[in-house]
Amino acid sequence: MQWGVDVVRRSPEAPGSARLELVDGVSLLHPEDAVLDAMLDGWEKQQRGRRLESETIDDRRRIVRRFVDFSGEYPWNWTAAHMDEWSFSLTAELGRARSTIRAYQGAIRQFCELITSPHYRWAEECETRFGTHPVQICHEWNTAAHLEDYEGEAERRPLTREECQALFDYADDRVEEAIRLGRKGALAAYRDATVFKTIYGWGLRCREVSRLDLTDFYRNPKAPELGKYGMMHVRYGKATKGSGPRRRMVASVMPWAVESLEDYLVNLRPRFKHHPNHKAVWLTERGGRLQPREIEARFAAYRDALGLDKELVPHCLRHSHVTHQIEDGVDPKFVQEQVGHRFASTTAIYTGVSTDFMNTMMRNALDQAFTTEELETV
Incomplete structure (x- = not known):
């Protein structure tokens, strides 16, 4: 036809x-x-x-x-x-x-x-x-296998609670000092102090916090006291196997971090020079979006001023979030979902619990063991 x-x-x-x-x-x-x-x-x-x-x-x-x-x-x-x-x-x-x-x-x-x-x-x-043809040159015996969930430097570790507090206090002091001396940079210092608290408070990566927009916050009916900041929508999570960014919803679990973020958004952000329609949470003094490298540079400056280990980077605040949540008795599965780990083993690698926590867990295990022995004897 x-x-x-x-x-x-x-x-x-x-x-x-x-x-x-x-x-x-x-x-x-x-x-x-x-x-x-x-x-x-x-x-x-x-x-x-x-x-x-x-x-x-x-x-x-x-x-x-x-x-x-x-x-x-x-x-x-x-x-x-x-x-x-x-x-x-x-x-x-x-x-x-x-x-x-x-x-x-x-x-x-x-x-x-x-x-x-x-x-x-x-x-x-x-x-x-x-007159010749290509062959496979990468084999199991001459390439590095991915055997570990975490391949970062062994020196990388969570900050202790005392180190976190020292970092946050130092960042706040830089704001007060700039204001007192009438120097430029008070807004940027306040912004960066809030960035560090946000990374720790929600367990974020540098890129994740950098890409936050004003529309990424939602109310949580289970936490009405947190207002519109009960949930955070992370839209630029770490991709896997060349795919696009992975999204996740993160519940706000540290009220003091919510208070800090809200104060910045309500009172400080409007003072930055920016286009009225700019969506970014973190703005530069020129009106652009704050980039991860700028966050890393400010962190390094504060770290060095405090005399902390050179190996510490902003990502260690994410490790600290995981560790401190586990120490406080939060369900590991919940923490895993919060930080966007596909496997519990990855969350476990991020966890560097303190000696006090380990001693408490050991004491609980011993008490339980002794109680069991006593019951069997009776």
Whole structure:
């Protein structure tokens, strides 16, 4: 039957395949560079089809380019020895963190999976053009495995309650000092003091607190005394496997932190120069959104002034939130949901309970054991 239109047939080639990225039978001026570019373009399309974030895709492309420069070879000439040499350089010469090295190796592994898969026909294309073909160079025996839930530096730890209080007091003192001396920066100092209290009060990451907007607070019918700040909507939680940010609702559990945040929003934020429609909670003196690096810089300045450990960073306040909640007897499952951990083991790693808490738990365990023995004797 004649329908008056041509039927469009789907290409049998998978997105990212050699046949879709290279025109068959065309002579290339610089074939090696052209094929490498086509491989990366094909890999990008394949990843976009999996709905990965553009930032993740761009980072992976840069890693492949970096490995090409290091090895001095194109992908169809890579060997496992090249990966061994690069891993050694990243570890011994550049001192990269274990998680960073694992991320680099993972990117190369996934790129090799695409160019060696028969579905994408890159091996066939390379064999035709260069007389050789790519192979997988990342194996279990020459790459770092993800064996731990937490791969941060071992020196990172929660701040003690005394250290938290000292930090908050010092931050408040900087505001009073700026006001007393008539210096600029009192607003910024007050803002940063509130930022640190908010990170601790709700167990947030730097990026999570930086991306808070005015519309991210809600009433909690179970906590009417907290007003409109009973719940916090965290919309930029840590992503997993290249996906978008994970959202979660965080219940407000520290009334003093709610009071501090409300005071900032009602009395201080309106004094910042900003566009009337700006949604950010934390504004800079120029009217922009406060960035994580600025939070980290202010924290480092206060940490050093107090003589605290150099390894402490704003993220340690999140660790402190978890630890102190557990010490106060809050259900670990609730804490896990609050901070957005998928697995209880991650929350456990974040927890660094104090000696007093451990002694209390030990005493409770011993008392229970002795009571059980007495009952059995009777």
